[in-house]
Amino acid sequence: MTTIDQSRVVRTYARAARTAHEALTALDQISGDGDFGDNLRDGLDATVAALDAGPDVSATAVAGSVFLDEVGGTSGPLIGLLFNEVSRALNETADDRAGWTEGVRSGLAAIQRVGEADPGDRTLVDALVPALDALAGGGSWTNVAEAALSGASATADVRARRGRASYLGERAVGSPDPGATGLALLFWALARVAEPDARLGDVQELVPVPRGPEQTGTR
Amino acid sequence: MNHLFLPHTDPVGLALRGFARAHAPLVQLHEDPLFVTATAPHPDRRTALVSGGGSGHEPLHTGFVGRGMLDAAVPGRIFASPHNRQVYEASRAVAREQGVIHIVKNYTGDRINFGIADERLRADGIKVQRVLVDDDLATESDRTATGRRGTGATVAVEKILGSAADTGLGLDELALLGREVAGASRSLAVAGRAHTSPSRGGEAFTLAPDEIEYGVGIHGERAATTIDRPALDNVAERMTTELLESLPSTREGVLLLVNGLGATTALELYAVHELVSQILEKRGIDVAARLVGSYVPALDMSGFSLTLTALRPGWLDLWQKPARTPAFPATERFA
Numbered sequence: 001m002t003t004i005d006q007s008r009v010v011r012t013y014a015r016a017a018r019t020a021h022e023a024l025t026a027l028d029q030i031s032g033d034g035d036f037g038d039n040l041r042d043g044l045d046a047t048v049a050a051l052d053a054g055p056d057v058s059a060t061a062v063a064g065s066v067f068l069d070e071v072g073g074t075s076g077p078l079i080g081l082l083f084n085e086v087s088r089a090l091n092e093t094a095d096d097r098a099g100w101t102e103g104v105r106s107g108l109a110a111i112q113r114v115g116e117a118d119p120g121d122r123t124l125v126d127a128l129v130p131a132l133d134a135l136a137g138g139g140s141w142t143n144v145a146e147a148a149l150s151g152a153s154a155t156a157d158v159r160a161r162r163g164r165a166s167y168l169g170e171r172a173v174g175s176p177d178p179g180a181t182g183l184a185l186l187f188w189a190l191a192r193v194a195e196p197d198a199r200l201g202d203v204q205e206l207v208p209v210p211r212g213p214e215q216t217g218t219r
Numbered sequence: 220m221n222h223l224f225l226p227h228t229d230p231v232g233l234a235l236r237g238f239a240r241a242h243a244p245l246v247q248l249h250e251d252p253l254f255v256t257a258t259a260p261h262p263d264r265r266t267a268l269v270s271g272g273g274s275g276h277e278p279l280h281t282g283f284v285g286r287g288m289l290d291a292a293v294p295g296r297i298f299a300s301p302h303n304r305q306v307y308e309a310s311r312a313v314a315r316e317q318g319v320i321h322i323v324k325n326y327t328g329d330r331i332n333f334g335i336a337d338e339r340l341r342a343d344g345i346k347v348q349r350v351l352v353d354d355d356l357a358t359e360s361d362r363t364a365t366g367r368r369g370t371g372a373t374v375a376v377e378k379i380l381g382s383a384a385d386t387g388l389g390l391d392e393l394a395l396l397g398r399e400v401a402g403a404s405r406s407l408a409v410a411g412r413a414h415t416s417p418s419r420g421g422e423a424f425t426l427a428p429d430e431i432e433y434g435v436g437i438h439g440e441r442a443a444t445t446i447d448r449p450a451l452d453n454v455a456e457r458m459t460t461e462l463l464e465s466l467p468s469t470r471e472g473v474l475l476l477v478n479g480l481g482a483t484t485a486l487e488l489y490a491v492h493e494l495v496s497q498i499l500e501k502r503g504i505d506v507a508a509r510l511v512g513s514y515v516p517a518l519d520m521s522g523f524s525l526t527l528t529a530l531r532p533g534w535l536d537l538w539q540k541p542a543r544t545p546a547f548p549a550t551e552r553f554a
Contacts, residue, residue, distance in 0.1 A: 068339065069304045074331045077303050081338055114334035116364075 004096045004194050006059040007051055013189035014044035019203040020185060026210050027178035031122075035073050036178045043071040043079070060087035060103075075179040078115060078124055082107035082183075100190070101135040108132055120158055127152045127180040131187050142198040145184070145191035149206055152180035175210050222420035223518065230417075231274045231294055238281060242545040245285045252302065254309035255281045256291045259543075261385040266393050267291070267313040268384055270322035270377060271306060272329050273298040275417070275518045276437060279373060280322075282514075282546025288381035289322075289544075297417045297518070298438045300328030306336035310345065317390040318346030320397065322376055324369025325353040348390055350397030352376055354406040354526060356465055357434025357442060370437050371478045371515045371526035372404035375538070378547065382537035403529040405465050407458045410435040410480060410522030411448070417518065433457075437480070437517040437524075455494040455525075462527045463504070469529035472507030474538060475499070476526035479513030483523050488512065491523055507535050514546070 017024075017040045025037030047063040060083045067080030086103030093099045108128045117123040130151035134144040155177040185207070191200055226233060232253065239248035239255065247256050254271070270280040271293030280292035290313040295301035310319045319340065323333045330351075337347045354372035358365075380397045388396070410432045413423040423439040426432060431454070434442035449457075466473070477492040479485075492511045499506055507530055515524070528534075539550045 068335065072302065074300075074328060077332070077335045081335060084342075110338050114331055114338060116330070 004190070006090065007055070008193045009186075009190050010044065010051065010059040010063055011048055012192050013186050014041075014048045016185040016189055016203045017041045017044050017182065020182065020207040023207045023209040024178050024182050027175055027181060030175050030210065032178065033073075036075055036182060039071050039073045039076040040079075040182045043067045043076055046070060058087050058091065060084075060090060063087075074115075075124060075182070078111050078179075079183060081110045081114065082128075085110060096194070097135070097138075101132070104128060104132045104135055122155045122158050122177045122180075124177075124179045124183050126155045126177065127184040127187075131184075140198065141191040141194035142200050145187040145200055148184035148187040152176050152184040155180050181207055220421040221415050223415050223417055225417070231296055234274075234277075235281065235294065238277075238545070245543060245545055246281070249309070249312070252305040252308050254291055254293045254301075254305050254312070255284050256309070256313055257285045257289065257544075259286055260290050260313075261286055263387045264290070264384050265315050265387050266317040266384055266390045267310070267315045267319045268322060268377070268380055268393075269293065269306070269310050269313060269319055270373070271295070271301045271309070271333075272324050272326070273300060273438070275414075276515050278546030279515045280377070283374070283377050283381075283542075283544050285542065285544030285547075287385060287540060287542030287544065288377050288547060295328075300326065300332045303332045303335035303339070306333050307339045310336060310340055310347070311343070314340075314345050318348070320380065320384075320390065320393050321347060321349045322373065322380070322397065323349055323351050324373055325351050325366055326368065327365060346390055348394035350376060350380070350394055350401060352401045352404075354401065354404045355436070356405045356407050356461060357436070359465070368436055368440075369401075370408065371406040371476050371524050372401060372528065374476060374478075374510065374514050375404055375474055375526065375528045376400050378542065379534055379537045381542060382540040385540075399531065400528060400534065403467050403469075403531065404526060405462050406476075406524050406526040407462055408435050408437070408478075408480065408522060408524035409433050409454060409458070410517075410520050412482070412521035414439055414481060414518035414520040432522070435480075435517075435520070435522060437515060437520075439517060439520065451491070452494050455491060456498055458525050459495055459498045462525060463502070466527055467529045469531065471530035471532060471535065472505035473499070474526075474528040474530055474534075475506050475509045476514070476524075476528075477509070477511045478515050478524045478526065480520040480522040480524065481513060481516035482519040482521040483513065485512070488523060491525075495525060508538050508550075510548070512548070 021037045021041045028034050028036040047066045050062050064084035085107035089103035090099035117125045119129045127148045130147035134147035267290040269291045273295045275297045284292045291309040293301040293305045293309045321333050352369035352373045353367040355368040355370045358367045416423040431448045432442045
């Protein structure tokens with residue numbers, strides 16, 4: 001039985017991305033080129049604008065098209081692949097849990113094919129793998145969000161082997177990967193909509209703005 | 220301080236409109252999204268060839284669009300990967316019944332954006348195979364997962380695959396051939412002066428007058444070693460020796476590309492070519508074909524790269540077949 005409104009999930013995610021914008025930008029300035037906060041916020045804002053203009057469409061399908069066609073960088077379009085797969089899977093079943101599980105499973109597979117990243121490489125994959133495990137394992141939606149968020153946090157401890165941060169070596173160790181962090185907020189938004197009464201932290205506490213460069217562990 | 224003669228706003232779009240105007244009979248420009256297609260590809264072609272990458276390496280790839288080489292090229296901003304939507308739309312525009320080959324230089328951004336386009340094309344029922352070009356010996360390392368960069372060998376791959384595609388070869392056969400050509404190719408580059416930084420002007424990095432960057436990348440990636448400038452014949456000897464050590468053996472001879480990095484004169488390139496030819500001759504290596512000129516530059520960097528491809532049976536014929544593109548020179552002989 002479908003009860004989770006996709007449009008509310010995407011709109012909640014858009015608000016979370018706006019709240020986390022400063023933190024995501026700061027994280028990406030440490031490990032990338034600093035545009036991820038903009039890309040995520042702008043992509044979700046454009047999705048919400050499209051939903052306001054034509055509300056009778058699948059919100060995840062709209063997000064997929066916007067992120068694939070209009071968002072720059074590399075993480076943005078990869079998130080577009082995930083939205084496309086989630087949209088397709090939700091279309092094929094009336095069961096929310098089955099749809100999200102299958103969508104995240106095939107979205108993760110597509111992202112891994114394209115990005116050639118394994119778990120532990122400090123990429124989006126590090127939020128998706130624990131989220132999928134929790135989805136498939138039957139935990140609550142709040143458990144799924146917690147798994148994604150802690151997977152993203154754990155990227156602070158590893159040195160990048162893929163992506164732009166791989167050129168920085170040790171210099172990016174100590175702060176979490178912005179892409180994994182931003183993607184974990186999708187599952188935060190999903191839990192907020194599915195289980196509004198559950199205990200789950202606010203975006204500000206879950207994704208704090210990193211302190212100055214002394215935290216980045218140069219040398 | 221030197222600046223490039225380019226406007227700050229949309230330099231690539233402006234240059235591409237000028238390029239398309241200059242070569243109107245051969246190529247057509249598509250503006251949204253940005254890509255270039257061949258106006259008269261060979262009618263027997265069953266598999267389309269699409270390449271692309273950051274701008275600043277012209278004539279690569281747009282100059283190789285036309286009959287006998289690429290069906291489409293997808294330019295990114297200067298030194299930046301094209302967006303997946305450009306690759307996706309260009310591939311859809313030129314796809315043949317067998318599908319599309321993507322010729323991709325090995326850079327993370329290009330791999331990911333071409334990869335996303337692959338996913339979308341497959342979802343549309345269009346078959347895609349990738350040929351990854353990774354010839355730059357300077358970046359061979361077991362310590363990273365990124366592998367060797369793609370540089371000058373792209374020209375060999377695009378030409379040989381282009382001729383092969385015109386014979387009606389299928390997707391899988393072409394992909395195999397492309398990977399073989401890329402695998403049999405190695406390059407090395409040296410620079411005596413950096414390119415002009417496109418964003419702020421001036422040299423992108425500085426070298427002392429008596430230094431050269433040995434193993435420089437085509438985006439100004441610094442080499443592992445900056446060395447005192449040796450005599451030119453010593454540089455040529457060292458580069459040729461290292462290339463030969465990592466090249467597969469061949470009975471068909473080698474293809475030699477002496478490539479300028481942007482600000483190197485033809486006089487210099489021909490001098491380098493003569494030195495390298497003498498070195499190869501001395502070692503009994505047959506140079507079956509050669510190309511001298513600035514085909515894969517790094518904006519206006521002063522320097523050159525050498526690419527060797529160990530030929531296999533049939534490849535020389537494919538290299539020498541005529542092509543009609545803005546940049547590839549005539550190879551056929553007068554009867």
